[in-house]
Amino acid sequence: MNHIHPINGNLAYGAPDPAPATAPQILVDLLAKADIHLNGDRPWDIQIYDPATYHRILSQGSLGFGEAYMDGLWDAAQLDQLFERLFRADINREIRFLPRLRLLLASLASTLQNRLINRQMGQRAYEVGRRHYDIGNDIYQAMLDPSMSYSCGYWAEADNLIDAQLAKLELICRKLDLQPGERLLDIGCGWGGLASHAARYYGVEVLGITISREQQRFAQERCAGLPVEIALRDYREQQGRFDKIVSVGMFEHVGQKNYATYFDTVRRLLAEDGLFLLHTIGDYETVSYNDPWFDRYIFPNSILPSARLITTKIEPHLVIQDWHNFGPDYDPTLMAWWENFNAAWPELRNRYDERFYRMWKYYLHVCAGLFRSGQGQLWQIVLSHRGQQKDYRSIR
Secondary structure, rough: OOOEEOOOOOOOEEEOOOOHHHHOHHHHHHOOOOOOEEEEOOOOOOOEEHHHHHHHHHHHHHHHHHHHHOOEEOOOOHHHHHHHHHHHOOOOHHHHHEEEEEEEEHHHHHHHHHHOOOOOOOHHHHHHHHHHOOOHHHHHHHHOOOOOOOOOOOOOOOHHHHHHHHHHHHHHHHHHOOOOOEEEEEOOOOOOHHHHHHHHHHHOOEEEEOOHHHHHHHHHHHOOOOOEEEEEEHHHHHHOOHHHHEOOOOHHHHOOOHHHHHHHHHHEEEEEEEEEEEEEEOOOOOOOOOOHHHHHHHHOOOOOOOOHHHHHHOOOOEEEEEEEHHHHHHHHHHHHHHHHHHHHHHHHOOOOOOOHHHHHHHHHHHHHHHHHHHOEEEEEEEEEEEOOOOOOOOOO
16 A cells, blocks of 8 residues: 655655654653554554654644644554544543643643633634535535435434434434424524425424525525525524424534523524424533644534533523433444545545545544544433423434
8 A cells, every 4th residue: 555745745655654763752652552553564553654743743732643644744544443542542632731832832722712712703603614614515415425414324223324314314303393384493504404304204394594605505405495494694693483493513613602692592592392402412521622633624613512511501491301322323424424535536636635635534534533432422412491391202
């Protein structure tokens, strides 16, 4: 297998650094905790093509690690296996404390910025739409299933991505107990897959809101002829009253400073006997910052919620009717996305460069390792107003 590394700014073929002994002992010891070797012969071992990689990791942490991969300075035969091991050994936590002043200052600056600045207010709320969801519908059409579901599929009885995403859409509609004639608000409606499914098969009227112009355009075309409206709108601007509310894969962009506002908005918009379903990635611990590589290249101004933060912010007006975790299902979802993206790359490469390819590969495989390790979780939480008279029965 050939590998690439940059020479004079261009990607070229090269061989691993023949002298892993040049690696700082701190990195060797850190990786040993996850049974990872530098230039080893196992699929999860890291192949180093430029010794500069060591300094970039030590001085910049996860940001330097990711950027060095994008630049072709290192590789691994199976990135998903590498990151599963890193996450299981909590190496991602330890790398924050590598003894380099620059890394320490960067970590402190990120934490302070998230505590002092509301990074999801005003036009910042639309930044993730411009920088991630608007990069090109061609990528998402190539990678995703026909419903264009960019969130975890439900694999309980599925053996392929299409069936897993259809099962997820059905699971949501059934958990919400959608009835003909009801009004459904879809906060962060994506490319309109759920809105179309709910309107077509459950007879509901849907308002979908998104912060992505490309998603809005695509969803409007997809839902033409159905009782569906797609609006470019931040959730805080929404008015009205809805029988049911759903939000799939959007809460990760809300930001901790806005959780109280988010749930208060849901409470204000939800009918007294209505149901709200929140589908979100969750972190197994509470943190106050996004990973710097993901913040720069994938999801700017985003952060994963913890269970503690969610339960604290829904008080006192909303109550939990159901909490369903199927985080392990994100692993096969992400690997299916990777297979689709990789298969489509010969056509996509006419519009995107090799560095983008490596960035996207890194993104999908890091996430697969995260969920496979158990650090990443996927929650579907059903909420209602406190004192609701209807009995709720959990759906699986």
